[in-house]
Amino acid sequence: MVRLEKGKFDDFIRSLAEDYIVYAAVTTGGKSSFKVVASAGEIDEGRLLTDRSPKEIFFPHSEVLFEYDEDGIRETEKAGKPIAVWGLRGCDVKSLAMLDKVFGTARQMPDNEMFEDPYWKRKYDNSLIFGLACNEPRSSCFCNWLGGGPHSEDASDIFVIDAGDVFLMQPVSDKGKAFIGKMTDAAGASAQDEKRAAGASVAKASGADEKKAAELASGARAMMAEPPDLDGLDERLKGIFHEDIWEEMSAKCVNCGACAFVCSTCHCFDVQDEGKGGKGKRIRIWDSCMFPIFTREASGHNPRPLSRDRFKQRVMHKYSYFVDNYGESLCTGCGRCVIVCPVGVDIREVIKRVLSFEGKGAR
Amino acid sequence: MIEELREKVKKLLAGGDVELVIGWEKGSQPLSSTPVFIDSPEEADRLVFDSTCGNNPAVYSTKDARRLVKAGKKVGVVVKGCDARSLSLYVAEKQVKRDNIVIIGVPCRGVLDSDKVEELAGGREVLEYSEQDGKITVRGKDLDLTFDAKDVLSASCLACIYPDAKEYDIFIGEARDGKPNKEQNAAIDEFEKLSSEERWKRMEEIYSKCIRCYACRNVCPSCYCNECFVDQNDPQWIGKTPEITDTMIFHIIRNLHVAGRCVECGACERACPMGLDLLLLNRKAAREVEERFGYVTGIDSGEKPAMADFREDEKQNFIMG
Amino acid sequence: MSNTYIPVNMRVETIAVEDKEKALRTFDLVFVDEADGKRFTYMPGQFCEFSLLGKGESPFGIASSPTETDFLRFTVNRTGSVTNEIHYLREGDTVGIRGPLGNWYPVEKFKGGNVVIIGGGFAFTTLRSLIVYMLEHRQDYGDLTVIYGARNPDLFLYKDELAQWQKRDDLTLHLTIDKPVEGWTGMTGFVPAVVRELAPSTENAWVVVCGPPIMIKFTLPVLAELRFPDARVYTSLERRMKCGIGKCGRCNIGSKYICIDGPVFSMEELGEIPETP
Numbered sequence: 001m002v003r004l005e006k007g008k009f010d011d012f013i014r015s016l017a018e019d020y021i022v023y024a025a026v027t028t029g030g031k032s033s034f035k036v037v038a039s040a041g042e043i044d045e046g047r048l049l050t051d052r053s054p055k056e057i058f059f060p061h062s063e064v065l066f067e068y069d070e071d072g073i074r075e076t077e078k079a080g081k082p083i084a085v086w087g088l089r090g091c092d093v094k095s096l097a098m099l100d101k102v103f104g105t106a107r108q109m110p111d112n113e114m115f116e117d118p119y120w121k122r123k124y125d126n127s128l129i130f131g132l133a134c135n136e137p138r139s140s141c142f143c144n145w146l147g148g149g150p151h152s153e154d155a156s157d158i159f160v161i162d163a164g165d166v167f168l169m170q171p172v173s174d175k176g177k178a179f180i181g182k183m184t185d186a187a188g189a190s191a192q193d194e195k196r197a198a199g200a201s202v203a204k205a206s207g208a209d210e211k212k213a214a215e216l217a218s219g220a221r222a223m224m225a226e227p228p229d230l231d232g233l234d235e236r237l238k239g240i241f242h243e244d245i246w247e248e249m250s251a252k253c254v255n256c257g258a259c260a261f262v263c264s265t266c267h268c269f270d271v272q273d274e275g276k277g278g279k280g281k282r283i284r285i286w287d288s289c290m291f292p293i294f295t296r297e298a299s300g301h302n303p304r305p306l307s308r309d310r311f312k313q314r315v316m317h318k319y320s321y322f323v324d325n326y327g328e329s330l331c332t333g334c335g336r337c338v339i340v341c342p343v344g345v346d347i348r349e350v351i352k353r354v355l356s357f358e359g360k361g362a363r
Numbered sequence: 364m365i366e367e368l369r370e371k372v373k374k375l376l377a378g379g380d381v382e383l384v385i386g387w388e389k390g391s392q393p394l395s396s397t398p399v400f401i402d403s404p405e406e407a408d409r410l411v412f413d414s415t416c417g418n419n420p421a422v423y424s425t426k427d428a429r430r431l432v433k434a435g436k437k438v439g440v441v442v443k444g445c446d447a448r449s450l451s452l453y454v455a456e457k458q459v460k461r462d463n464i465v466i467i468g469v470p471c472r473g474v475l476d477s478d479k480v481e482e483l484a485g486g487r488e489v490l491e492y493s494e495q496d497g498k499i500t501v502r503g504k505d506l507d508l509t510f511d512a513k514d515v516l517s518a519s520c521l522a523c524i525y526p527d528a529k530e531y532d533i534f535i536g537e538a539r540d541g542k543p544n545k546e547q548n549a550a551i552d553e554f555e556k557l558s559s560e561e562r563w564k565r566m567e568e569i570y571s572k573c574i575r576c577y578a579c580r581n582v583c584p585s586c587y588c589n590e591c592f593v594d595q596n597d598p599q600w601i602g603k604t605p606e607i608t609d610t611m612i613f614h615i616i617r618n619l620h621v622a623g624r625c626v627e628c629g630a631c632e633r634a635c636p637m638g639l640d641l642l643l644l645n646r647k648a649a650r651e652v653e654e655r656f657g658y659v660t661g662i663d664s665g666e667k668p669a670m671a672d673f674r675e676d677e678k679q680n681f682i683m684g
Numbered sequence: 685m686s687n688t689y690i691p692v693n694m695r696v697e698t699i700a701v702e703d704k705e706k707a708l709r710t711f712d713l714v715f716v717d718e719a720d721g722k723r724f725t726y727m728p729g730q731f732c733e734f735s736l737l738g739k740g741e742s743p744f745g746i747a748s749s750p751t752e753t754d755f756l757r758f759t760v761n762r763t764g765s766v767t768n769e770i771h772y773l774r775e776g777d778t779v780g781i782r783g784p785l786g787n788w789y790p791v792e793k794f795k796g797g798n799v800v801i802i803g804g805g806f807a808f809t810t811l812r813s814l815i816v817y818m819l820e821h822r823q824d825y826g827d828l829t830v831i832y833g834a835r836n837p838d839l840f841l842y843k844d845e846l847a848q849w850q851k852r853d854d855l856t857l858h859l860t861i862d863k864p865v866e867g868w869t870g871m872t873g874f875v876p877a878v879v880r881e882l883a884p885s886t887e888n889a890w891v892v893v894c895g896p897p898i899m900i901k902f903t904l905p906v907l908a909e910l911r912f913p914d915a916r917v918y919t920s921l922e923r924r925m926k927c928g929i930g931k932c933g934r935c936n937i938g939s940k941y942i943c944i945d946g947p948v949f950s951m952e953e954l955g956e957i958p959e960t961p
Binding site: 029030031046047048051052061062136138139140251252254255256257258260261262270272274283285286287288291292293296298338339340342343344345346348349 | 390391392393395396397398399400418422423478481482486488490504572574575576577578580581582590594595596597602603604605606630633634635636637638
Binding site for chain 3: 598599
């Protein structure tokens with residue numbers, strides 16, 4: 001573990017920006033999202049959770065797959081600098097790792113690159129992720145229901161704890177270790193190397209630092225309520241697929257896409273062509289299974305005609321189907337859906353209702 | 364007040380006067396309530412009414428056809444003034460039969476704009492909330508603030524002309540008459556003073572933040588088309604991206620489609636996860652309709668809606684621009 | 685890294701109009717770049733995303749058989765905006781193709797068995813691929829029985845080929861139309877009823893059913909009545925699709941994605957999916 005004094009944070013970000021496209025939480029007009037920054041001053045450190053999900057860094061709301069004109073197809077430019085993301089909360093770090101399974105070849109023959117999504121891969125694979133510990137989780141947070149925690153290091157390259165005057169940085173992945181190693185090396189030999197001056201700001205963390213980190217971690221964990229046992233939720237959901245309980249659970253849902261669009265793991269998309277006169281582009285755009293048009297076929301037939309069917313699909317996909325395919329729920333408990341739902345649907349209540357349901361089909 | 368409401372609802376359900384009552388119950392978040400469907404007297408104690416009740420429950424009387432009036436069964440709807448206007452509009456537009464709904468008015472003091480509360484709380488999470496005599500108190504960790512309700516009310520409420528239902532079957536307490544609230548229309552006055560380029564710019568500022576989730580449309584009582592034009596793909600009328608060219612088309616067409624039908628309840632704006640000022644254009648359109656056709660939406664269910672009516676004496680100056 | 689989202693160019697070699705109303709057209713395509721053709725190996729039952737730049741993509745089952753090496757065949761029913769545009773194509777035009785996508789009919793498993801193929805309407809495309817494939821590898825299979833229904837005689841696909849098959853003694857072909865029409869010498873009646881009437885033997889048999897949802901819905905109980913085990917009955921599903929490689933989520937049904945886990949499923953597999961296909 002190393003320590004970075006906050007007084008040197010700006011130098012750190014500026015130096016990072018020389019080698020990386022740096023994304024961090026930025027608030028404009030009252031709403032926050034991950035945006036490219038060049039200095040620490042642009043970063044909103046107070047935010048626990050950005051309003052928009054960071055998935056858009058690697059999987060933008062709308063993304064050009066290729067452009068075309070009379071000469072044929074032109075693939076969009078491949079990335080230049082690698083991406084570094086500063087300050088992702090544990091839930092969001094985990095969500096990116098989940099999406100990497102989807103956009104990678106986790107489910108198909110791993111040697112079949114046909115199934116690899118190049119647009120995601122070329123950005124995510126080279127990225128450097130700075131996870132940021134949550135010292136004060138919100139009431140909407142439920143990462144601990146899903147195997148996460150406010151100080152979870154999982155899937156971060158470097159795990160950062162805000163310890164008041166300093167950021168404590170724990171390298172996690174090999175990439176993270178290499179980065180921290182380079183920084184500490186630079187700190188050792190920095191005097192002549194002005195460009196690497198930022199490195200001078202890191203020092204080995206002290207015993208007091210380590211103690212402080214442990215205190216913050218246990219304090220944060222204590223702030224979160226005891227989670228229910230979700231073991232077997234996936235099978236239970238399948239068991240009650242045809243029960244009326246869905247009618248009750250989905251009654252107030254108005255089938256908008258707010259939950260899906262702020263969700264850090266929802267990844268369904270549409271593909272559209274835009275252009276005229278032989279010139280244009282093919283793009284992909286976020287879509288949501290909540291929308292009737294999502295599955296409606298050209299004939300007019302819709303396999304999921306009812307609001308209830310679509311509500312159920314979203315729950316099933318997250319807590320059952322994804323488990324079958326990837327061994328975990330497609331939810332990290334970030335709670336964004338809980339915060340934004342315009343009619344107050346709280347996915348935690350839905351899960352609890354499913355767990356307590358004692359009708360037919362429940363085990 | 365709330366006890367009276369619950370008792371009334373219990374009686375309605377117990378006596379078989381209604382099959383179902385749509386209202387609000389406490390939400391899972393500190394500053395929230397959530398729509399609730401009460402179908403037995405025992406459940407009526409779940410009902411709440413306070414300034415967190417920002418949804419327009421009228422929505423469910425068209426959107427949730429299953430729940431409404433299965434072959435002529437009666438449904439009770441607990442309503443603020445604006446929600447009642449939606450029901451009157453539905454009757455006028457023949458979306459529901461007046462006889463099939465029991466309108467239960469509750470006295471509204473305005474509903475919260477949670478973005479405003481959060482801003483005043485300065486990023487600290489609100490964990491508790493209470494209201495008394497026009498004052499709102501929020502508490503949380505290192506947070507204990509009391510402010511005037513009007514500082515955190517939704518923009519729609521600040522400009523409200525009919526806080527209580529005009530048309531109702533039951534009113535809890537005493538319904539106040541509506542009163543013009545011209546002084547709160549500064550935002551529209553300002554907008555009208557802008558040049559058309561400036562107006563366009565203002566609209567671009569607003570709609571560039573849209574993420575196309577359609578929460579505004581789906582909580583809107585006036586947006587009840589079976590199939591919205593944005594959901595049609597053959598032909599596809601509009602691009603699907605979050606680029607301004609596409610979002611602007613969506614919002615402007617929606618605005619025009621609810622012109623003369625919008626009850627200015629503000630549910631759209633409160634629903635928006637990105638905090639768009641969605642009321643500006645809607646309220647501008649409502650003012651236009653009132654000035655040109657002398658029509659205020661949802662005040663009299665017997666009156667033909669402005670856009671469904673033609674009178675020889677109506678002002679036609681818009682034709683000449 | 686290859687990019688599966690980029691279509692390869694194919695040239696429209698021939699276009700055949702299948703019906704009088706010109707709602708069904710068959711396109712034979714050839715690869716513009718021979719190297720693309722060499723890379724493109726497929727099996728009966730797989731599909732492609734047919735791409736028209738500026739108009740979009742639509743998934744179609746491959747109607748040609750891998751044994752027909754010099755063209756790729758698609759039959760397109762005009763239903764929506766993309767299929768409409770496809771119908772405007774002329775011979776010589778260039779189109780884009782992404783594929784082959786999805787799984788295929790288990791022709792290896794079928795080896796040594798009798799195969800009953802039941803088709804309806806214009807969903808006969810990949811069944812044609814399968815039949816041609818099996819005829820080409822005729823010695824690998826036992827009896828081949830084909831039951832094919834259409835609303836009226838005009839709506840059968842590949843009429844010339846059907847006529848040739850009828851003359852063969854190594855394939856039994858039953859054609860049926862919904863209602864009697866003058867001059868029609870085949871069978872009359874809906875596919876499920878015809879299947880019940882013909883009652884194909886279950887002995888060492890595999891069944892492939894492909895057609896409109898309503899036909900499948902009523903044929904499956906008949907097959908159950910005839911005691912075909914679910915594990916030996918296959919069908920091919922259709923859903924809206926976009927990416928074709930299991931990312932976009934559109935064709936998700938239960939834990940499966942039709943584009944990568946299907947489109948071919950046995951009834952046994954479908955039985956485990958909670959959502960009705």
